[in-house]
Each structure stands twice: as structure tokens, then as C-alpha cells.
Amino acid sequence: MFRLDLPVDETAMKALQRRRSAEAARQKRIFNTRNRVMGLDLQTLERQMAERRERVEIEKQRDVAHDALRVCADEMLMRQQREEEERRRDLARDLVEYRATQQRAGDSRDADLNCNRQGAPGVNALAPESFGPASMQVFQGEGVGEVERRSVQMEVNERTLRAQKEERDRQKEEQKHRELLRGREVLQQDLRAVQLDVLETECRRAASIALKSYNQAQAEEKLERERQDRMRREGEGLAEIQHMVTSDLLTECPEAAERAPRVLPDRWKGMSPSQLSAIYRQREEQRAERERLTQLEKQREKAWGLLQLQQARQQVEEESSVRLMEKERRAQLDCYNQQLAREQQARQQYLRNEIYTNRPTARYFTQFSTSSR
Known part of the structure; x- marks a missing residue:
């Protein structure tokens, strides 16, 4: 048998009701005659503008946060790189120290074989009768040769301590040397600054002296120019007085009328016959020249009138031909328009x-x- 008392699924009903409400609100907003005819939906536009401003502000804050995060990441990366470099330098220094103190060629077990050295710890220090046929009865760490090993170990430790002390002393000497160099560099910079100040002071003093000399030279030159101008004006005045005293105006010299390039009214007695004949001859030449120019102007105007008449006739002929062509074109266009109207x-x-x-x-x-x- 099928069960009939199953619970009703309200999710689908709520979704359907929500869609119906949204559809009703949308119809009310779209089919509103006032909003459709008179203008826009201001509330929606204001909400969109507010959402846009909020989104822009959020994006700005996100960009600022990303920038700060990038700066922190860059600083952390740089710090990690510096620490990694320092760690590598420390490891390299420790490795060099270890090799110098713990891996010496003279401390190896086969130093007497490879380097022809004596005194290396090994099986040669043991009694030959303590070994059997297999020759593997003595191993490292057992009590055989303990005294020799301890003495060798003490020597190795002593060398290691001596090397460490020497390294520490060397580092102290290097630090003192660096500090001394740094102090010398600071002292040199101070001396250089003092020298630069002295040079700057000397340059300023030299510049002021040069400017003073230049101004003095300019003043002297100005005084000399004024003196020369005064002497020139005095000389011109004296020359003018001398000219007025010795001129023909006051002496009334009769030869002045003949030497003068212009007519002197107080000494002129009339024109001579040769001057009158020259004037008459020049007047006749001017009249003949003017008549010739008048004839030439008349001939030029006549030729220009003929040319204008010819151009006017040619223009009239061209205009008549253009009107005929325009009339034919309009007749063809009218026929074409009538055909289009019928179609x-x-x-x-x-x-x-x-x-x-x-x-x-x-x-x-x-x-x-x-x-x-």
C-alpha cells in the first residue's frame, strides 16, 4: 500500500511563491505608466550608484591591502634571503674550520703510508703475536692502544684549540683593522669636508673680489664715457660758434650764391636765358612723352575691350550648350521617375x-x- 500521509515539500512551494511575487513586482514596475512615460526609475539608479560606489571602495581597500601584503612579502623574502646568505656563510666558515681542524692530512690512519709520516695511530703499534690468522682481532673502540689514542686525541684537541684561538685572535685583529680603517675613512671625510669648506670660502672671496673689480672697472668706464661725451659736446659747441662767425651769412660773400646748391633769396637776381631755354626744352620733352603714353594707353584699352568681347561671346555659347544639356537630362530624369512611379x-x-x-x-x-x- 502507498503511504498518503507524506509531508508536503514546502521548498518548491516557497520557490514558486517567491517567483510569483517577483513577477508581480516586476509587472508593477514595468507596466507603471508614470514611470514608463515620465522618466526613469530613480530608486533603482540610486541603488545601483550606491552599489557601484561601495564596490569601488571595496576594490580600493582590497588594492591597498594587496599592496601592503606585497610589501610585507617582499620584506620577508629579503629578510629570508639575508638570513639564508648569512647561514650559508656560517656553514662555509664552519666547514672550512672543521676541515682545517678535524680533517688534517697528518691525522689520517694511513698518513704513514700516503705521506711517509711516522707516528700515526694504527695496528703497527700493537704486538705482532696478538693477531691471529685472520688479522681482524682488533677493532676501533676497544681497549687496544688506548694510551696512544688518548695522547693523539689530546694533541688533536690542543691543535684544535690553538687553531680556534688563532682564528679568534685573527678575527679580533681584523675587527680592529676594520674599525681603524673606518676611523681613518671618517677622518678623511671630515678633512675633505673641511677642505671643501675652505675652498668654498676662498671661491666666494675670489668671486666677491672679482665682482668688486668688475664693478669698479664699470664705474671707471662710465666716468670715462661721460668725460668723452662732455668733451665732444663742448667741441661741437665751439665748432658751431666758429662756423657762425666765419659763415657767408654774416660775411655776405657774393660767391656764396654761385656755390650754393640751392637758391638764396637774398642774392638771387633772376634766371639766365640758358636756364629758361633748358626749362622750355624739358617741358616740350615731357609733353611729347605724355602724349606718347596716352596713345599707348588708348591702344591697350582697345585691345583689352576686344578680348573681353570675345570672351563674353564664348561664355554665352557655353551657357547655351549647358542649358540644352540640362534640359535633355531633366527630360530623361522625368521619364525615369514616371517609370518608377508606375512600378x-x-x-x-x-x-x-x-x-x-x-x-x-x-x-x-x-x-x-x-x-x-
Whole structure:
């Protein structure tokens, strides 16, 4: 048997009701004549602007946070790199010290074989009768040769301590040397700064002295120029006085009228016959020249009038030909327009009689704008 008392799934009902409410609100907003005709949805626009401003602000804050995070990451990476470099230098220094103190060629077990050295710890120090046929009765760490090993170990430790002390002393000497060099460098910088100050002071003093000398030279030159101008004006005044005293105006010299390039009214007695004949001859030449120029101007105006008349006739002929061509073109255009009108009229008749025969009813238009989608 099927169970009929199952609980109703309210999720689907709530989703359906939510969609219906959204559809009703959308229809109310879209089919509102006031909002559709008079303007925009200001509330929606303001909400969109507020959301946009909030989004821009959030993006700015995110960019600032990302920048700070990048700066922190860069600083951390640089610090890690410095620590890694320092760690590598320490490891390299420790490795060098270990090799110098713990891996000496003279401390190896086969130093007497490879380097022809004596005194290396080994099986030679033991009694030959203590070994058997296999020659493997003595191993490292057992009590055989303990005294020799201890003495060798003490010597190795002593060398190690001596090397460490020497290294520490060397580092102290290097530190003192670096501090001494740094002090010398600071002292040199101070001396250089003092020298630069002294040089700058000397340069300023030299510049002031040079400027003072230049100003003094300019003043002396100005005084000398004024003195020369004063002497020139005095000389010109004296020359003018001398000229007035010895000129022909005061002495009334009769030869002045002949030497003068212009007529002197107080000494002129009239023109001579030669001067009058020259004037008459020049006047006749000017009259003949003027008559010749007048004839030439008349001939030029006559030729120009003939040229203008010829150009006017040619222009009239061209205008008449253009009017004829325009008349023919308009006649062709009228024929073409009449043909297009007949074709358009036939097309309209075909559409009305053959195509547009099924007219839509009022029910056809009522099926639109019933949903917001």
C-alpha cells in the first residue's frame, strides 16, 4: 500500500511563491505608466550608484591591502634571503674550520703510508703475536692502544684549540683593522669636508673680489664715457660758434650764391636765358612723352575691350550648350521617375490585392504585454 500521509515539500512551494511575487513586482514596475512615460526609475539608479560606489571602495581597500601584503612579502623574502646568505656563510666558515681542524692530512690512519709520516695511530703499534690468522682481532673502540689514542686525541684537541684561538685572535685583529680603517675613512671625510669648506670660502672671496673689480672697472668706464661725451659736446659747441662767425651769412660773400646748391633769396637776381631755354626744352620733352603714353594707353584699352568681347561671346555659347544639356537630362530624369512611379503603383496594388488580405483582429493585439518577460 502507498503511504498518503507524506509531508508536503514546502521548498518548491516557497520557490514558486517567491517567483510569483517577483513577477508581480516586476509587472508593477514595468507596466507603471508614470514611470514608463515620465522618466526613469530613480530608486533603482540610486541603488545601483550606491552599489557601484561601495564596490569601488571595496576594490580600493582590497588594492591597498594587496599592496601592503606585497610589501610585507617582499620584506620577508629579503629578510629570508639575508638570513639564508648569512647561514650559508656560517656553514662555509664552519666547514672550512672543521676541515682545517678535524680533517688534517697528518691525522689520517694511513698518513704513514700516503705521506711517509711516522707516528700515526694504527695496528703497527700493537704486538705482532696478538693477531691471529685472520688479522681482524682488533677493532676501533676497544681497549687496544688506548694510551696512544688518548695522547693523539689530546694533541688533536690542543691543535684544535690553538687553531680556534688563532682564528679568534685573527678575527679580533681584523675587527680592529676594520674599525681603524673606518676611523681613518671618517677622518678623511671630515678633512675633505673641511677642505671643501675652505675652498668654498676662498671661491666666494675670489668671486666677491672679482665682482668688486668688475664693478669698479664699470664705474671707471662710465666716468670715462661721460668725460668723452662732455668733451665732444663742448667741441661741437665751439665748432658751431666758429662756423657762425666765419659763415657767408654774416660775411655776405657774393660767391656764396654761385656755390650754393640751392637758391638764396637774398642774392638771387633772376634766371639766365640758358636756364629758361633748358626749362622750355624739358617741358616740350615731357609733353611729347605724355602724349606718347596716352596713345599707348588708348591702344591697350582697345585691345583689352576686344578680348573681353570675345570672351563674353564664348561664355554665352557655353551657357547655351549647358542649358540644352540640362534640359535633355531633366527630360530623361522625368521619364525615369514616371517609370518608377508606375512600378511602385503596381507593387502597391499587388500588395493590397494579393498579400495583405488577412487583416489582424483586436484579439491579436490583446495577447501582447501580458507578462513582464
